[in-house]
Structure formats: structure tokens, C-alpha cells
Amino acid sequence: MNLPAVLSLLLVVSTVQAFQYTELTQFIDSHQEEYVETLRDWVAIESDSSNVMRRKDLHRMMDVVAQKLRLMGGTVELVDIGEQELPDGQTLLLPKVVTAQFGTDVNKHTVCVYGHVDVQPAKLEDGWATDPYNLTDINGHLYGRGASDNKAPVLAWIHAVGAYQALNMELPVNVKFVIEGMEETGSNGLDAMILAQRDTFFSDVDYIIISDCGWLSRRPALTYGTRGNCYFFAEVAGPKQDLHSGVYGGTVIEPMTDLIGILDTLISPSGKILIPGIREAVAPLSDEEWKMYQDIQFDIEDYKNKIGVSQLMYSNKVDLLAHRWRYPTVTIHGIEGAFSDPGTKTVIPAKVTAKFSIRQVPDMDPAMVKKQVTDYLHSVFAKRKSPNKLKVTMVIGAKPWLADTQHPLYEAGKIAIKRVFDMDADMIREGGTIPIARTFQDVLGKSIIMIPIGGFDDGMHSQNEKMSRYNYIEGTKLFISYLNEVSQIQKTSVSSLN
Numbered sequence: 001m002n003l004p005a006v007l008s009l010l011l012v013v014s015t016v017q018a019f020q021y022t023e024l025t026q027f028i029d030s031h032q033e034e035y036v037e038t039l040r041d042w043v044a045i046e047s048d049s050s051n052v053m054r055r056k057d058l059h060r061m062m063d064v065v066a067q068k069l070r071l072m073g074g075t076v077e078l079v080d081i082g083e084q085e086l087p088d089g090q091t092l093l094l095p096k097v098v099t100a101q102f103g104t105d106v107n108k109h110t111v112c113v114y115g116h117v118d119v120q121p122a123k124l125e126d127g128w129a130t131d132p133y134n135l136t137d138i139n140g141h142l143y144g145r146g147a148s149d150n151k152a153p154v155l156a157w158i159h160a161v162g163a164y165q166a167l168n169m170e171l172p173v174n175v176k177f178v179i180e181g182m183e184e185t186g187s188n189g190l191d192a193m194i195l196a197q198r199d200t201f202f203s204d205v206d207y208i209i210i211s212d213c214g215w216l217s218r219r220p221a222l223t224y225g226t227r228g229n230c231y232f233f234a235e236v237a238g239p240k241q242d243l244h245s246g247v248y249g250g251t252v253i254e255p256m257t258d259l260i261g262i263l264d265t266l267i268s269p270s271g272k273i274l275i276p277g278i279r280e281a282v283a284p285l286s287d288e289e290w291k292m293y294q295d296i297q298f299d300i301e302d303y304k305n306k307i308g309v310s311q312l313m314y315s316n317k318v319d320l321l322a323h324r325w326r327y328p329t330v331t332i333h334g335i336e337g338a339f340s341d342p343g344t345k346t347v348i349p350a351k352v353t354a355k356f357s358i359r360q361v362p363d364m365d366p367a368m369v370k371k372q373v374t375d376y377l378h379s380v381f382a383k384r385k386s387p388n389k390l391k392v393t394m395v396i397g398a399k400p401w402l403a404d405t406q407h408p409l410y411e412a413g414k415i416a417i418k419r420v421f422d423m424d425a426d427m428i429r430e431g432g433t434i435p436i437a438r439t440f441q442d443v444l445g446k447s448i449i450m451i452p453i454g455g456f457d458d459g460m461h462s463q464n465e466k467m468s469r470y471n472y473i474e475g476t477k478l479f480i481s482y483l484n485e486v487s488q489i490q491k492t493s494v495s496s497l498n
């Protein structure tokens with residue numbers, strides 16, 4: 001073919017694509033009420049993976065996801081990933097993992113979209129303004145547990161594929177889905193499933209896409225790193241049962257006093273982790289990173305207002321971003337066995353279990369963190385010379401993840417964002433954890449991109465979690481556009497990067 005012929009063919013192709021994009025986005029706009037209704041149905045299922053009483057709902061949630069994908073003509077499987085052992089030794093069936101496939105064209109790239117449909121706990125009495133399981137639209141914000149983390153983003157990907165199908169347009173790439181129901185408790189059973197299916201379901205996957213995080217500000221973003229998480233239980237057990245604090249107080253060495261004492265040695269008031277070895281393992285902040293953080297638009301006053309605090313741990317942008325994304329931190333989440341109901345019960349709890357976690361960054365390693373924390377807490381406890389018993393267990397050990405931002409996946413993301421939002425993408429990291437991200441990278445050796453559509457103020461894990469209609473609908477358009485951009489990546493140019 002001569003040059004003019006090639007050019008005119010390119011022109012035809014690009015015109016058709018531009019036309020398709022417009023048709024696709026019009027389709028999305030005209031179906032937005034239907035998308036909100038589906039989100040309402042999904043939010044109504046209390047798929048809390050941390051509450052064993054809700055396991056039935058979680059199983060139902062996975063069935064609903066599978067059925068949705070089946071009705072779209074996908075090749076769908078509900079993969080049995082076995083059982084979970086509870087702290088009391090009992091076992092419980094894990095929710096099945098949904099896998100689905102759309103398209104098998106060997107000449108196209110194959111992307112695998114990972115997401116989760118389990119949620120964090122939520123109760124109206126926690127301080128929600130609306131029922132957490134009844135999606136409520138207030139001024140274009142869709143409030144409900146799991147709306148942003150991660151039900152709407154999963155649905156947005158499904159709607160993106162559905163739009164191509166409804167308009168009888170060929171998908172520009174083959175699309176696979178892996179949707180799980182245990183992300184919020186550390187993705188139990190998923191590592192083994194990925195390993196088992198490495199040479200089957202995952203064998204033709206070129207790239208992994210994850211949309212389980214949020215923007216930093218009002219600007220759309222691409223995420224290139226997540227922190228890991230080591231989650232611990234520290235149990236202190238003393239008397240054989242709870243005791244009257246007036247009758248026995250002053251004579252008994254109280255488990256709660258021991259527990260608070262050792263918890264207080266984990267981190268200083270200024271945020272310095274006191275466990276020996278943790279800070280030393282952290283990769284130093286490079287000049288390049290410092291510059292990247294310096295260039296990011298981030299309004300500290302806005303951030304303070306959003307979370308309702310008058311003072312932060314650091315007062316400059318680079319320190320704040322670095323401590324949010326790429327330094328470890330300790331959080332004490334709660335104490336099981338402690339009296340926390342309203343009222344004034346006067347009791348000495350017999351056994352208390354603290355729950356705390358350490359967000360991890362490169363070059364920390366969960367196995368090392370487990371040893372450092374366990375040894376340290378036992379040594380601090382020993383100094384108290386208490387007759388009580390301390391037991392430390394690490395229940396989640398998720399590694400951090402970091403991507404190569406020079407990979408063509410990121411260039412494709414920038415182009416798609418520019419097209420949909422007419423803005424340049426923020427290049428950000430995520431302080432939270434996607435436990436399975438490192439497994440995709442290490443076990444499958446595949447490149448990953450994270451494309452968030454959650455808003456900066458969605459309140460994931462918090463009261464009044466929401467997803468804005470704008471992010472849900474424009475996010476769906478972003479995914480449509482992104483699939484098209486990925487199809488333009490030259491297969492040969494990335495084989496060495498994968």
C-alpha cells in the first residue's frame with residue numbers, strides 16, 4: 001500500500017473511532033439511571049467480609065455478580081477457593097471468586113480487570129446520615145457502604161463492556177474479570193487461586209487493571225503505588241472472668257492496663273514508629289520523588305477541612321504526601337473485650353485484644369515485620385513483670401506495590417484521561433492497600449495499572465461513604481476510552497517490560 005493510501009486508511013480508522021467514542025458516551029449518558037439502579041441493588045447487599053454473620057449475603061453478592069456477567073454473554077465461573085479458619089478454630093466457606101471472559105481474539109491484547117464487592121462494616125448508629133445499605137442520592141452524591149469501595153468502579157467496568165456490546169461494537173481488547181469478596185480482610189484464598197490458574201485463566205492476560213482507590217483532589221489520577229498492610233491482634237488475658245472493679249480493683253494486675261501500656265510503645269506522639277528495625281527498612285525518598293510530590297497540586301487547608309482537623313502531623317505538602325503514601329504508619333483500630341457500650345459499666349475486663357496495623361512500603365517485608373513486632377511487644381511486656389499472658393498474631397500480611405510509570409499502560413491512561421476530562425492526569429500513590437496487587441505482579445509477572453474513579457472525598461471505610469454520579473458516569477466513559485487506548489499499544493514494544 002502506498003503512503004497516501006495508508007494515510008487515508010488511518011484517517012478512516014480514526015474517524016470511525018471518534019464516532020464510536022461519541023456513540024458510546026451518549027449510550028452511557030442515556031443509561032445512567034439504570035446504572036444507578038444496579039448500584040442500588042448491589043449496595044443493598046450487606047456484603048461485609050469481616051462479619052461472619054453476613055457470610056450468606058457475601059455468597060449472594062458473588063452470585064449476583066456472576067449472573068450479571070452471564071447475562072452479558074461472558075464465559076463465567078464461580079471459583080471455589082476453600083475455607084477460612086476463624087480465630088476460635090471454626091471454619092467458614094470463603095466467598096467464591098467470579099472470573100469472566102469477554103472476547104478471545106488472539107490478535108488483540110487481553111486485559112484483566114480486578115475488583116472486589118465485599119465491604120467494610122457499617123451501621124446507621126455509627127453516625128451515618130442515611131441507611132448505609134439504601135443508596136441515597138443527595139445532590140448528585142450516591143451515599144451507601146461500598147458505593148465507592150468498590151462496587152461502583154466494578155460496575156463501571158462492567159457497563160463499559162456492556163456499552164460496546166449493546167451498540168454491536170467489537171471490544172478493542174479481550175476483557176477478563178476477577179471479582180472477589182474478601183479484599184477488605186486481606187484477600188484470603190485469592191493468592192492460591194491465582195497461582196493455581198496461572199497457566200489457564202491468566203495465561204493470555206497481558207495487563208491487570210485495578211480501580212479500587214480514589215483521586216487525590218478534583219483532578220483525575222493514575223495510581224502507581226500502594227502501601228501494604230500487616231494487621232496484628234495482641235491479646236492480653238488475666239483473670240478467668242470479668243471482675244467488679246470496686247471489689248477487685250487494686251488487687252489484680254489488669255489486662256487492659258498491660259495492653260494500653262504496650263500499645264503506647266508502638267508509636268510516638270509525633271508519629272515516629274518505635275519498633276526497632278521498621279524505619280531502617282524503608283527505601284529513602286529520592287530527589288526525583290521529592291520533586292514529583294512538590295509538583296502535585298494539593299491544598300493542605302482543603303485536606304484539613306475535609307477530615308475536620310485543625311492540625312496535621314506535618315505542615316508541608318511533601319512531608320504530608322510522603323507520609324500518606326510512602327512511609328509506614330501504625331494505626332490502633334480497636335480493642336475487643338473492652339467495654340464500649342453507652343453507660344458506665346464498672347468492670348475489669350478479663351481478656352482484651354488490641355487490633356492494630358502497620359502500613360508498609362518498599363523495602364519492608366511482612367515476614368520481617370511480624371518478627372520485629374512480636375519480639376518487640378514481648379520484650380516490652382516482659383519488662384512489666386505481669387502475670388498476665390500476651391499473645392501476638394499477625395492476621396494479614398499484604399505487601400506494598402509499585403509500578404513503572406514509564407510503561408505504555410500509563411501513557412494510555414494519560415491519553416484516555418485527557419480525552420474524557422480534558423485534564424492532565426495526576427500521578428499519585430495510594431496510602432491504602434490492595435492486598436492482591438503484588439501477587440499479580442510477582443506470580444503472573446504482569447504489569448498493573450491502577451485507574452481510580454473514586455473521588456478524593458468519598459469517605460471510603462468511613463461514615464457516609466459515597467460515590468458521585470459524575471465520577472461513576474464519567475469514570476465509565478474513562479474505562480471505555482482506556483480500552484481503546486490499550487488496543488493501540490504495540491504488542492512488541494512492551495514484551496520486554498512485562
Ligand SMILES: C[C@H](N)C(=O)N[C@@H](Cc1c[nH]cn1)C(=O)O
Nearest residue numbers: 149183184185186212229432433
Ligand atoms: C485501597 C482499597 N480500597 C482498600 O481500602 N483496601 C483495604 C484493604 C486491606 C488492608 N488490610 C486489609 N484489607 C485497606 O487498605 O484497608
